[in-house]
Amino acid sequence: MNSYFHSVTIQKELCKGCTNCIKHCPTEAIRVREGEAKIINERCIDCGECIRICPQHAKLAITDDLEQLSKYKFPIALPAPSLYAQFDSSYTVNQILTGLLELGFYRVYEVAYGAEFVSRAINYHLKNHFFPKPAISSACPAVLRLIQVKFPELINNLIPIKSPMETTALIVREIMKKEGYSPEQVGIFFISPCAAKVTAVKNSLVSAASLIDGVISISSIYGDLLSKLKVIKDTDTPNLRKATGAGLGWAITGGESRLLKGIRRLNVDGITNVNKVFEEVVMGKLKDVDFIEGLACTGGCVGGPLTVENPFMAKERIHCMLNEERGEIPELPDRPNYKDLMWEKEIKSLGVLRLDDDIVMAMQKMEIMEILHKNLPGLDCGSCGAPTCRALAEDIVRGQADEVDCIFKLREKVTYLAEKMVEISSKMPPSLGKKEKE
Amino acid sequence: MEKHEQTKALVMIFPISKGDFQSAGEASSEIKNKLLQLGFPGNLIRRVAIATYEAEMNLVIHSDGGKIRAEINPDAIFIEVTDEGPGIPNLHMAMQEGFSTASEEVREMGFGAGMGLPNMRSCASKFEIVSVVGKGTTIKMVIS
Numbered sequence: 001m002n003s004y005f006h007s008v009t010i011q012k013e014l015c016k017g018c019t020n021c022i023k024h025c026p027t028e029a030i031r032v033r034e035g036e037a038k039i040i041n042e043r044c045i046d047c048g049e050c051i052r053i054c055p056q057h058a059k060l061a062i063t064d065d066l067e068q069l070s071k072y073k074f075p076i077a078l079p080a081p082s083l084y085a086q087f088d089s090s091y092t093v094n095q096i097l098t099g100l101l102e103l104g105f106y107r108v109y110e111v112a113y114g115a116e117f118v119s120r121a122i123n124y125h126l127k128n129h130f131f132p133k134p135a136i137s138s139a140c141p142a143v144l145r146l147i148q149v150k151f152p153e154l155i156n157n158l159i160p161i162k163s164p165m166e167t168t169a170l171i172v173r174e175i176m177k178k179e180g181y182s183p184e185q186v187g188i189f190f191i192s193p194c195a196a197k198v199t200a201v202k203n204s205l206v207s208a209a210s211l212i213d214g215v216i217s218i219s220s221i222y223g224d225l226l227s228k229l230k231v232i233k234d235t236d237t238p239n240l241r242k243a244t245g246a247g248l249g250w251a252i253t254g255g256e257s258r259l260l261k262g263i264r265r266l267n268v269d270g271i272t273n274v275n276k277v278f279e280e281v282v283m284g285k286l287k288d289v290d291f292i293e294g295l296a297c298t299g300g301c302v303g304g305p306l307t308v309e310n311p312f313m314a315k316e317r318i319h320c321m322l323n324e325e326r327g328e329i330p331e332l333p334d335r336p337n338y339k340d341l342m343w344e345k346e347i348k349s350l351g352v353l354r355l356d357d358d359i360v361m362a363m364q365k366m367e368i369m370e371i372l373h374k375n376l377p378g379l380d381c382g383s384c385g386a387p388t389c390r391a392l393a394e395d396i397v398r399g400q401a402d403e404v405d406c407i408f409k410l411r412e413k414v415t416y417l418a419e420k421m422v423e424i425s426s427k428m429p430p431s432l433g434k435k436e437k438e
Numbered sequence: 439m440e441k442h443e444q445t446k447a448l449v450m451i452f453p454i455s456k457g458d459f460q461s462a463g464e465a466s467s468e469i470k471n472k473l474l475q476l477g478f479p480g481n482l483i484r485r486v487a488i489a490t491y492e493a494e495m496n497l498v499i500h501s502d503g504g505k506i507r508a509e510i511n512p513d514a515i516f517i518e519v520t521d522e523g524p525g526i527p528n529l530h531m532a533m534q535e536g537f538s539t540a541s542e543e544v545r546e547m548g549f550g551a552g553m554g555l556p557n558m559r560s561c562a563s564k565f566e567i568v569s570v571v572g573k574g575t576t577i578k579m580v581i582s
């Protein structure tokens with residue numbers, strides 16, 4: 001578990017040890033220790049909330065850069081559809097795809113195209129398989145991790161179909177193989193709005209190994225791409241587009257669910273909102289919902305932490321593009337089909353929130369934790385480095401914190417000691433303090 | 439920490455007020471989160487969450503107020519739901535799926551589908567209900 005890799009990290013030299021991030025983490029995965037924020041790796045779901053909130057910009061998503069392209073003779077770009085929304089509407093999708101070639105990619109394939117195969121497979125799955133209701137979209141990797149960490153009871157509600165990114169990579173690998181390219185010379189790079197995708201590639205929950213070789217953030221190539229766009233004329237470029245509006249819509253909230261017909265759908269975005277809705281699902285509250293599209297970022301993938309444009313503008317741009325295109329899954333080749341896109345392994349609950357592996361021991365720890373919690377001030381001030389008083393109590397029973405980490409508890413102890421000292425100072429040794437005779 | 443010979447059960451008590459739709463769900467949410475931290479399996483957590491949520495809603499909609507007592511043992515969860523009235527006149531009917539005495543107002547909020555008690559029964563390994571009109575209702579559930 002110690003070796004669990006994930007994308008979001010802290011740049012120590014920038015972190016001031018303020019407590020903004022610990023308060024905004026949906027899985028309470030950050031603590032401040034020795035004046036620096038530290039991420040509890042197994043708890044981190046890479047949602048990017050801390051990247052957004054950090055006033056020092058000390059949170060960083062580990063990604064690859066364009067220099068990695070030189071490792072492969074044939075580097076291929078797989079842009080997420082959210083890339084298109086980063087640029088002014090005067091630039092066409094085809095110009096943007098051509099711009100990627102100008103940056104050094106040998107070919108470019110739209111992830112929106114793979115998304116259309118995924119939509120077809122999801123429709124097939126929902127029609128032909130018994131599934132516990134509501135079915136939950138597995139498109140957002142941060143939401144997958146949220147379920148693994150916090151809602152293991154909902155793992156069976158997830159739709160066991162690969163992501164548009166992996167599906168597109170599968171299609172590209174097939175094409176390149178057919179055309180006679182040797183697989184090791186082909187490098188597939190996902191152009192990503194999202195930190196969690198980096199983790200999904202390096203540490204896949206659902207595939208034996210990802211078919212993606214690298215993940216490059218939209219924000220890191222934005223400037224270079226924009227300067228290329230300014231000199232590319234749309235009329236001069238051959239058509240590189242394969243996807244229709246169906247796949248394009250996946251960039252925003254509701255884009256996946258609008259292609260699922262005849263069922264009751266619920267679209268939720270923002271990790272806190274997704275968390276709340278999942279709580280209700282567990283309680284059996286959402287009985288008449290068949291499908292939930294839960295996305296960690298506001299607006300959907302266009303709101304990803306590695307994007308440049310604000311999510312509302314970006315969403316508007318995708319809406320404009322969709323108005324011109326239909327919202328139906330187009331005719332597609334037979335492969336990859338439903339079977340090709342099934343998960344290769346099941347998501348396992350890791351029990352990272354468990355107080356102890358043994359239930360009896362865990363119960364004893366919880367009892368102590370409750371007592372500790374009652375004695376804490378309940379202000380959830382964060383000065384102890386934990387997000388809430390409850391979290392501090394939990395850290396104490398886990399042996400990772402001390403009661404006097406709480407500044408109020410510390411003050412209480414200091415006051416007690418000060419009073420004791422005054423009391424002692426008034427006491428006289430018997431050999432001293434002789435009363436003077438009048 | 440040393441293991442005790444006899445494990446002490448963890449007991450939680452939640453008072454539930456009549457008509458308090460705003461806080462309904464808080465008790466079941468807290469119980470659910472505790473069970474997750476204790477390492478209970480997902481399937482059991484879900485059954486407890488559904489049963490306690492339905493109990494909460496029943497107290498909010500139908501009762502004059504009451505309480506939920508949850509006792510967590512390593513091998514089973516005991517849930518006791520008690521209220522101070524008004525009691526269920528036709529218990530047999532109330533246990534049927536789709537039978538509900540909820541008001542129009544409550545139904546408009548999306549509740550009162552008549553699934554409460556049947557749902558609780560299907561989530562529980564053992565289910566007992568005693569109701570006296572004018573006095574109140576007690577439900578005892580064991581989920582293991």
